[in-house]
Amino acid sequence: MSKRIVVLISGNGSNLQSLIDKTKSHEIPGTIVHVFSSKSTAYGLERAKAASIPTSVLSLKTYKDKHLTREDFNKDLSALVSDQKPDLVVLAGWMLILSESFVNQFRGKLINLHPSMPGDIEGANAIERAYQEFLSGKRTKTGVMVHYVIPEVDKGEPILFEKVDILPNDSLNDLETRIHTVEHKLISLAVAKVLSD
Template sequence: MKRITVLISGSGSNLQALIDASQSPRLPGQITFVLSSRSNAYGLTRASNAGIPTSICALKTYLTKNPGSTRVEYDAEVAKRVMESRPDLVVLAGWMHILSPAFLDAIHVPIINLHPALPGAFDGANAIGRAYEAFGKGEVKGTGAMVHRVVKEVDRGEPLVVREVEIKKGETLEELETRIHEVEHEIIVEGARIALDA
């Protein structure tokens, strides 16, 4: 069985989608380790409930415990913990840090990321909010979500799964976020399966 390490920062609803899929034929792999950048991330509870080992590596805590250390050294520490989990695949599922080359160069297995936008549109943080705002100004007709390979350029890696999501006239940002999250729960499983089969 292929080993999957998942990096999270928040509620872990996409992690839950992967956990559920790993207990069925939909995902040919097992989540064997979850690393969070926040100690209060609910995803840690989801992982514990599923019997998956977890670890926390928070940037602020790391820098406090290691005076004079840098963000690059933090990324190297995250990479070390990830590689110690012996993954066949690393999935960024709501991981809220942009990873530096220090991390990417140390990981010798595929890394995929879930991003709530279409390729080339709204790279980086707050993608859903920016798409919603652009729709309000008549600049875009819709948005989407994708799973892509992670490269040094933020959200610019090869897309593995892309889904368009209509923005409905009159809907709230929260309603759009809910619909995009539903799509994310499907495509993160599909993207992980494609990456494991490659």
């Protein structure tokens, strides 16, 4: 029976597209059964719809507007994801920090893509931060990793990672493009690896 994959996104969904393509070509031994987005405007929703994958939007802002808490949001998201009976939950450009209760519920089958090497730049804006350090002469490399999610942000056990050079004449856009190319490859390889183990 095909493994069930749930993907959480917040934006363009280019990594989601890589996963869609690799599930269709059977390079990933599974099926994306649902895509959840934290933003109704995320282009990734269009990618999912084009591939006939069901989608849901759960916006933290909507919860805050109703005077509900972040924990309420996490609880509802957890229930919705759980309803999909996932074998693997993939954070592919999901831009919200998930609660400890959510992480613990899916621990061992919750993975995240992060544009940095293990133990290097943790948290948000990792590409921009690496580029700023490059401009100030502090680094010539960054990277991409896919790791298991634990309550501590970007500190879970790495599944796969790859260094990315920052070239002397790189603009931030050049670096982002190179990192995204590695991300698209690595996320699919990591999902295939986890589902095959």
